Amino acid sequence: MNAGPSTSSNINADKRLIVEALSCVRGDRILFRDLNFTLEPEQAGLITGPNGVGKSSLLRLIAGLLKPFSGSITAPETRALCDDNLALDEHLPLEKALHFWASLDGDASIDVETAMASAGLGRLAEVPVRYFSTGQRQRARLARTYLTGAPLWLLDEPANGLDTASVEQLGQVLQNHLERGGLILAASHIPLPIHFDLTLELKPLAAAS
Ligand SMILES: Nc1ncnc2c1ncn2[C@@H]1O[C@H](COP(=O)(O)OP(=O)(O)OP(=O)(O)O)[C@@H](O)[C@H]1O
Numbered sequence: 501m502n503a504g505p506s507t508s509s510n511i512n513a514d515k516r517l518i519v520e521a522l523s524c525v526r527g528d529r530i531l532f533r534d535l536n537f538t539l540e541p542e543q544a545g546l547i548t549g550p551n552g553v554g555k556s557s558l559l560r561l562i563a564g565l566l567k568p569f570s571g572s573i574t575a576p577e578t579r580a581l582c583d584d585n586l587a588l589d590e591h592l593p594l595e596k597a598l599h600f601w602a603s604l605d606g607d608a609s610i611d612v613e614t615a616m617a618s619a620g621l622g623r624l625a626e627v628p629v630r631y632f633s634t635g636q637r638q639r640a641r642l643a644r645t646y647l648t649g650a651p652l653w654l655l656d657e658p659a660n661g662l663d664t665a666s667v668e669q670l671g672q673v674l675q676n677h678l679e680r681g682g683l684i685l686a687a688s689h690i691p692l693p694i695h696f697d698l699t700l701e702l703k704p705l706a707a708a709s
Pocket residue numbers: 526527528531549550551552553554555556557558
């Protein structure tokens with residue numbers, strides 16, 4: 501992976517993520533309540549907490565895929581959720597799969613070649629996605645995230661399956677996104693090599709809640 505071109509146009513710097521008094525219920529269980537935080541452009545936040553506490557749910561709420569039980573979320577209009585969903589046609593070679601995806605949901609000003617290079621996938625352009633290893637799939641998710649051109653990246657365990665060198669390279673891609681005015685909110689059990697401005701530690705609520 502490389503960090504992508506530093507000459508890319510800067511992301512609109514007046515975008516913020518503001519979460520106010522946010523509560524989340526899944527099934528009949530409240531996962532967290534009254535969560536408040538703000539992320540400014542060029543800032544990164546880390547969500548921590550044990551399995552099942554609601555980290556992915558928080559990311560999905562901010563992505564707009566779940567509805568808050570209460571509270572509000574103000575976020576940049578375009579948000580990229582990078583989770584375990586690959587969302588690429590597995591039968592197509594990577595480059596074609598990314599082109600197809602970008603034609604539906606990508607930012608036309610970002611080219612697929614740059615996205616592949618940023619995720620260290622250039623030499624796999626002609627390989628059908630279904631042959632990808634776990635780590636290569638993770639890189640493909642990152643390339644797809646990059647292609648959105650979204651200021652806010654919501655990353656759910658982005659280092660899963662990556663080897664040590666690739667985690668470092670992932671850090672460079674994330675740092676480059678921040679330096680272009682982007683925002684990052686990540687849930688990760690694996691330490692990520694970037695500076696986090698904010699850590700949100702989610703704790704299990706008592707069963708009676
Ligand atoms: N569709 C659903 N309906 C009801 N409950 C759900 C649903 N999806 C997830 N949950 C529950 O919500 C809780 C939080 O799940 P979530 O995936 O947000 O946790 P997490 O902190 O990301 O966990 P992990 O560290 O294992 O990834 C879990 O107890 C899970 O079983």
